Amino acid sequence: MNAIFKRSSVRQFTDEPVAIDDIERLMRAAMAAPSAGNQQPWEFYIARDETTRMALAATSPYAAPAKLAPCVIVACTRTDGLRFVPCAPLDMSAAVENILLEAANIGLGAVWLGVAPDPHRMAAVAVALGSPRGAEPFALVAVGHPAHRPEPKGPSRYDETRVHWI
Template structure:
């Protein structure tokens, strides 16, 4: 799958709005992720409001790149009625990775901005988006059309056979 090998963190975006159809495909990809016991612990907030995106860009020292994104998805955990709460972060990580891969497929750029497990980041995101109790902000995926042409996508081969052990 070419998307796996060409995915990269995109931090500079064109001001072009992303079509609703593409946003839905990103969300569908996220919801297609595997989860422990099929618990599907995710909840999503799609953000297009520039003021809210600015607030999100201040949630951590690494989130400033979100400021120029035309859109973002805040991925949250649903904190109640989880059968396997110890696996929620794994489930949400798979969800975010699916969103990132679908972004590449749709010729969008995206970057994963970590929120959890930092409570200070969670508080900022919760306030910015209005996340109610019972949900916990996990990550922000800021996305849009990349400022570069896409030709700069690296196909770096990270395979390291010294890290593989056959038994």
């Protein structure tokens, strides 16, 4: 899968909007992620309007790309009906990674902006979203057409000293 090796964190975007079809592809990829007990703990909020994106960008000193991206996906964890609560962050991480990989696959740029487990960031994102009921913010994913594409880290990150054969 070449998307794994061509993916890079893109933090600068053009003004070109992200097509609804592309956003739907990202959501389909996210929801194809593995999930403990198939609990699928995710809820996704798509922020395309400038006011919400600016509010999201202000939730963390590291969230500035949210103001530059034409689309910000807010991945949230459902708070009710989960069978394996401790596994929800793992499920959410897999869903976010799938978004990043599909973005690279279709030629978009994206960057994961951490929210959870920082309670202050989680609360700030909830306020920016209008305090959605039954969902806790997990991560922001700024998505758009890359202004430039950084060199992917890809296979060059491979470190054979971290592989232990037993």
